[in-house]
Amino acid sequence: MSGQSPEIDTAKINTAVAQATAPANDTPLLRVESVSKKFGDFRAVDRLSLDINAGEFFALLGPSGCGKTTLLRMLAGFETPDEGRILLGGRDIAPVLPHERPVNMMFQNYALFPHLSVRDNIAFGLKRAGMARAAIDTRVGEMVALVKLDGLEKRRPDQLSGGQKQRVALARSLARRPKVLLLDEPLAALDKKLRESTQLELMELQRRLGMTFIVVTHDQEEAMTMANRIGVMDAGRLEQVATPRDLYEAPASRWIAQFVGDVNLFDGEVASREHHHLTIATRDGGSIVVAEPRDLVGNTVVSVGIRPEKVKVSRRGPASDAGTSQAINRLEGVVTDVSYLGGSTVYKLKLDSGAVVRSSIANTARLDIDTLSAGQRVVAWFTPDDCVVLEK
Amino acid sequence: MSTHRIFARPARYAAIAPYLWMVLFFLVPFGFVLKISLSQTAIAQPPYVPVFDFSEGWSAINAAFAQLSFDNFRLLISDSLYISSYLRSVVVAVTSTLILLLIGYPIAYGMARLPQRWQPIAMMLVIVPFWTSFLIRIYAWINILQHDGLLNKILLALHLVSSPVVWLSTDTAMYLGIVYSYLPFMILPLYATLSKMDPSLLEAASDLGSSPRQAFWLLTFPLSLPGVGAGALLCFIPIIGEFVIPDLLAGSGSMMIGQTLWLEFFTNKDWPVAAAAAVALLVLLVPPLLLYDRLQRRTLEGGR
Amino acid sequence: MMARRIGRMSPFNITALALGMAFLYLPIVILVIYSFNASRLVTVWGGWSLRWYHESFNDRAMLDAAWMSLRVAAVSATIATLLGTLAAVGLVRGERFRGRTLFSGMLYAPLVMPEVISGLSLLLLFVALNAERGFWTVTIAHTTLTMCFVTVVVQSRLASLDRSLEEAAMDLGCDPVQAFVRVTLPLILPAIAASWMLAFTLSLDDVVIASFTTGPGSATLPIRIYSEVRLGVKPEINAICTIVIALIAVLIVIASLASNLSSSEAKSAAPL
Numbered sequence: 001m002s003g004q005s006p007e008i009d010t011a012k013i014n015t016a017v018a019q020a021t022a023p024a025n026d027t028p029l030l031r032v033e034s035v036s037k038k039f040g041d042f043r044a045v046d047r048l049s050l051d052i053n054a055g056e057f058f059a060l061l062g063p064s065g066c067g068k069t070t071l072l073r074m075l076a077g078f079e080t081p082d083e084g085r086i087l088l089g090g091r092d093i094a095p096v097l098p099h100e101r102p103v104n105m106m107f108q109n110y111a112l113f114p115h116l117s118v119r120d121n122i123a124f125g126l127k128r129a130g131m132a133r134a135a136i137d138t139r140v141g142e143m144v145a146l147v148k149l150d151g152l153e154k155r156r157p158d159q160l161s162g163g164q165k166q167r168v169a170l171a172r173s174l175a176r177r178p179k180v181l182l183l184d185e186p187l188a189a190l191d192k193k194l195r196e197s198t199q200l201e202l203m204e205l206q207r208r209l210g211m212t213f214i215v216v217t218h219d220q221e222e223a224m225t226m227a228n229r230i231g232v233m234d235a236g237r238l239e240q241v242a243t244p245r246d247l248y249e250a251p252a253s254r255w256i257a258q259f260v261g262d263v264n265l266f267d268g269e270v271a272s273r274e275h276h277h278l279t280i281a282t283r284d285g286g287s288i289v290v291a292e293p294r295d296l297v298g299n300t301v302v303s304v305g306i307r308p309e310k311v312k313v314s315r316r317g318p319a320s321d322a323g324t325s326q327a328i329n330r331l332e333g334v335v336t337d338v339s340y341l342g343g344s345t346v347y348k349l350k351l352d353s354g355a356v357v358r359s360s361i362a363n364t365a366r367l368d369i370d371t372l373s374a375g376q377r378v379v380a381w382f383t384p385d386d387c388v389v390l391e392k
Numbered sequence: 393m394s395t396h397r398i399f400a401r402p403a404r405y406a407a408i409a410p411y412l413w414m415v416l417f418f419l420v421p422f423g424f425v426l427k428i429s430l431s432q433t434a435i436a437q438p439p440y441v442p443v444f445d446f447s448e449g450w451s452a453i454n455a456a457f458a459q460l461s462f463d464n465f466r467l468l469i470s471d472s473l474y475i476s477s478y479l480r481s482v483v484v485a486v487t488s489t490l491i492l493l494l495i496g497y498p499i500a501y502g503m504a505r506l507p508q509r510w511q512p513i514a515m516m517l518v519i520v521p522f523w524t525s526f527l528i529r530i531y532a533w534i535n536i537l538q539h540d541g542l543l544n545k546i547l548l549a550l551h552l553v554s555s556p557v558v559w560l561s562t563d564t565a566m567y568l569g570i571v572y573s574y575l576p577f578m579i580l581p582l583y584a585t586l587s588k589m590d591p592s593l594l595e596a597a598s599d600l601g602s603s604p605r606q607a608f609w610l611l612t613f614p615l616s617l618p619g620v621g622a623g624a625l626l627c628f629i630p631i632i633g634e635f636v637i638p639d640l641l642a643g644s645g646s647m648m649i650g651q652t653l654w655l656e657f658f659t660n661k662d663w664p665v666a667a668a669a670a671v672a673l674l675v676l677l678v679p680p681l682l683l684y685d686r687l688q689r690r691t692l693e694g695g696r
Numbered sequence: 697m698m699a700r701r702i703g704r705m706s707p708f709n710i711t712a713l714a715l716g717m718a719f720l721y722l723p724i725v726i727l728v729i730y731s732f733n734a735s736r737l738v739t740v741w742g743g744w745s746l747r748w749y750h751e752s753f754n755d756r757a758m759l760d761a762a763w764m765s766l767r768v769a770a771v772s773a774t775i776a777t778l779l780g781t782l783a784a785v786g787l788v789r790g791e792r793f794r795g796r797t798l799f800s801g802m803l804y805a806p807l808v809m810p811e812v813i814s815g816l817s818l819l820l821l822f823v824a825l826n827a828e829r830g831f832w833t834v835t836i837a838h839t840t841l842t843m844c845f846v847t848v849v850v851q852s853r854l855a856s857l858d859r860s861l862e863e864a865a866m867d868l869g870c871d872p873v874q875a876f877v878r879v880t881l882p883l884i885l886p887a888i889a890a891s892w893m894l895a896f897t898l899s900l901d902d903v904v905i906a907s908f909t910t911g912p913g914s915a916t917l918p919i920r921i922y923s924e925v926r927l928g929v930k931p932e933i934n935a936i937c938t939i940v941i942a943l944i945a946v947l948i949v950i951a952s953l954a955s956n957l958s959s960s961e962a963k964s965a966a967p968l
Contacts, residue, residue, distance in 0.1 A: 076595075076599055077598075077599075078595050078598075097598075097603075098595070098598040098599055099597075099598045099599070099600070099601045099602055099603055100601075101599075103599075104599055104600065105595075105596070105599045107592050107595070107596055108592075109590070109592060111590065111592040111593050111595065111596035112596075113593060113596070113597075113611060114615065115614050115615055124597070124600050124602075124610075125599075125600030125601050128600060128601030128602050128606065129601055172596075172600065173599075173600075176600065176601070400789065400790055400791045400793075402872050402873050402876075403785050403786050403788075403789035403790035403791075404786060404790040404793045406782040406783075406785040406786045406789075406790070407782065407783060407785070407786025407787070407790055407793070407799065409779060409782055410779040410780065410782050410783035410786070410799075410803075410843065410847075411783075411786075411795070411799055413779055413839075413840070413843070414799070414802040414803065414840070415802070417818065417821070417836060417837075417839075417840040418802050418805070418806065418817075418840060419802060420821060421817035421818050421820060421821040422817050424817060424820040424821055424824055425813070425816060425817045425820060428820055495716070495719075498708070498709075498712035498716075499712050499713060499716035501709065501712070502705070502708075502709040502710065502712045502713035502716070503713065505705055505706075505709050506705065506713070514713070516952075517717060517720070517721075518720070520948060521720050521721070521724070523894075523897050523944055523947075523948055524724065524941055524944055525897075525900065525901045525918070525937070525940055525941070525944070526901050527901065527903055527918050527921060527922060527925075528724075528727070528921075528937040528940060528941060529723065529724065530925075531727070531921070531925050531929075531933065531937060532723035532724055532726065532727040532937070533723055534925065534929055535723075535726065535727055535730060535929055535934070536723055536726060538928075538929055540737075542726060572719070572720075572723070575716075575719070575720065576720075579716075629808045630808060630810065632810065633809075633810020633811070633812060633813065634810070635810075635811065635812050635904055636903055636904065636922070639926075640922075640925060640926065650810055650812045653812050653813075653816065654812060657816065657908075658907075663820075666816060667816065667820070670812065670813045670816050670817070673810060673812075673813060674809075674813060677808070677810075681808060684808075
């Protein structure tokens with residue numbers, strides 16, 4: 001047996017703080033195979049496939065109604081797929097009822113049992129698994145310590161703060177040492193400050209326990225902060241599965257580039273190709289040179305995406321192209337709007353073509369003599385490496 | 393807050409008329425019951441002494457006060473007729489409430505599990521009989537239960553019995569009538585708590601390894617206990633004082649306290665003893681009423 | 697989210713519901729069917745007929761009793777609705793005033809008080825006041841009982857009403873009384889109408905209190921039915937009961953239509 005969380009009903013149960021993550025096997029821990037789920041005529045999940053490896057912290061990100069919660073509920077067993085299979089450790093779990101699955105869920109509204117104390121809430125799943133009393137007491141103690149609820153064991157849920165309830169819900173779902181922990185918008189009910197610190201605690205906990213976490217969220221910052229990998233969903237389909245960095249720097253589509261973070265987009269057509277550089281004739285930004293290793297055969301209608309923080313702005317533009325070996329894209333326009341955000345300043349420029357470009361510049365010095373103001377004529381520039389070509 | 397205070401004064405004036413009405417027609421009559429329960433029977437009009445006559449001055453009233461006594465209550469606790477009717481009231485109320493719970497709970501549970509859009513219809517169906525005349529509903533049962541009524545006909549046709557069973561004037565008929573009349577009172581509070589239950593609690597229980605049966609006994613039932621308490625008391629309290637149902641459906645063997653009161657008043661014309669029985673009945677109702685009040689308050693606080 | 701919860705009904709749930717509803721409704725249905733029975737023997741089916749309706753319409757005493765009951769119900773329901781609504785306003789909007797606890801106690805007690813006690817105590821009052829017993833004593837007794845039900849119904853509607861509506865009305869120039877009459881009252885009107893119906897049917901239903909408080913020669917319909925029923929089942933009674941059920945059914949339909957109408961009005965007014 002690897003360091004992975006053991007079956008709940010096996011007697012050999014390690015301490016709460018499990019060892020490091022097991023090396024990833026050949027087969028994924030969880031495999032979703034072309035699963036569909038319809039509610040009436042509405043396709044909540046549409047032929048979706050996904051592999052999740054043991055020890056991963058995976059986030060399902062998407063706008064509300066995209067099907068992410070439905071997918072999570074199918075994993076927990078509260079919904080049954082209309083088509084497709086869900087394999088856990090290579091075994092089809094379709095016939096396994098929710099209460100027999102080695103998977104636990106942390107509910108969005110926590111679903112704490114109002115008539116039971118904190119201790120009994122945490123012990124609930126252990127009692128159902130037929131654990132011995134002494135073992136339950138030890139495990140509950142470990143869980144209480146793990147989520148830092150010491151001294152609150154006898155309280156009822158209605159005597160707890162929002163943050164404490166969240167911890168009880170977490171402890172309760174972790175207590176059975178599930179193979180996979182499902183978290184449905186786990187931090188949605190917390191205020192901003194508490195949410196940020198709890199994100200870090202969840203990551204820390206997941207690393208220590210070496211458990212597989214699947215979290216559903218609509219908050220991209222939350223997903224980026226916590227997850228190793230993110231699956232972006234829209235209209236029942238997975239649009240992209242990638243690490244946070246790849247998702248942001250190499251979005252798979254125009255929609256994802258817009259959904260995750262802020263982006264300037266220029267629609268156009270591929271004009272020429274030279275080694276790994278494409279020249280794209282755009283409607284609003286003239287010719288833009290883009291570094292693109294892929295071969296876009298046949299697809300000449302594309303968009304160029306450039307993140308605002310990669311767009312530099314100054315009155316005169318770059319001193320020369322000599323510093324870099326590649327061409328620099330330049331756009332000229334007028335500053336229309338300056339928003340000072342503290343850590344950075346966002347400039348809105350109106351190009352001569354009428355298009356609007358946003359540039360975000362880090363405020364690295366406290367005093368800035370060379371600030372730009374509305375009405376000034378400026379040059380915006382960016383390198384081909386900082387651009388992405390987006391299809392569709 | 394301040395707007396609320398602006399409303400308070402005119403709203404208080406609104407309360408004056410109903411306040412006076414209730415004092416005159418609820419509180420004052422109550423004083424009469426208490427006073428007459430301490431009087432003696434007399435062959436007169438009204439049939440009791442002493443009669444307070446304010447025209448004869450203070451001394452006469454003092455003299456009248458001196459005539460009051462607890463004799464009627466002494467009679468109530470010494471005569472086995474009253475004691476047995478007291479006991480019977482409690483036994484009938486407890487038994488009926490238990491039967492109502494056993495029948496009402498599955499119905500309320502079924503209602504709470506109906507698809508959302510069907511639930512208001514089911515609730516309407518439970519409430520409508522409450523609007524239909526109570527006397528008529530009892531009468532409907534007499535129709536069915538009589539010697540050559542529908543029930544006996546069906547039983548005979550199915551060869552379950554060989555000769556007609558006597559249903560009317562039995563305790564069975566009385567319990568049937570009580571359960572039938574009070575079922576909505578049991579179902580509605582039960583349904584209210586069961587339908588309020590968050591379905592994600594049951595999912596959580598299932599997620600943590602409970603089978604549906606376990607989840608029912610570990611979650612649904614304990615969480616519905618306030619509804620069980622409310623429903624039980626809502627039935628128990630009025631059944632204690634029930635008169636029409638036992639009078640029409642039960643045998644004449646033993647009586648409930650409401651029947652005793654009626655008998656003393658209308659047949660024996662013993663108003664003081666009837667009034668004493670009324671006071672005694674009220675005393676019997678105080679503990680369940682206090683319990684109900686506490687339960688309501690706790691659910692209100694819990695809801696916050 | 698899109699995860700819809702589908703009511704998962706087990707066969708046990710369905711059976712319990714079906715049996716429960718059958719238990720509640722079958723006796724009434726049987727009664728209605730037998731009221732159209734041509735045979736004098738209540739239990740022998742002699743074909744469909746309106747005979748017993750004719751006979752009950754010719755029963756003078758029964759008609760008098762019905763007329764008495766309808767008058768008592770209409771008058772007492774009207775007074776009870778008026779007083780009960782005022783009481784609800786006082787309790788919900790009046791905040792704390794002296795004697796509030798006693799007031800609410802007096803309004804709740806009759807809801808659970810055995811009818812024999814309510815009837816007896818009112819009779820003793822009427823005797824002491826030397827009041828002639830008949831229409832007015834029964835009406836007063838029914839008003840006292842039913843206004844408590846009215847108070848509860850109107851009170852719960854009033855308490856659930858958004859206070860900012862009244863505040864908005866005052867902000868736009870109404871004094872408190874105008875704000876109540878122009879804004880609050882129209883909004884609680886369905887509840888007031890429903891409580892009038894409730895008071896009416898409760899009055900039409902009562903045997904015990906009416907038996908205590910009425911005088912000789914002025915029996916209400918339930919008192920008549922009650923004395924007939926004690927003597928056994930008669931086909932005329934089936935017919936009369938069916939008429940009362942039909943009357944109440946019509947009232948319920950009107951009440952639910954009225955409340956639907958007002959709620960759909962509220963819905964269509966909402967976007968404005």
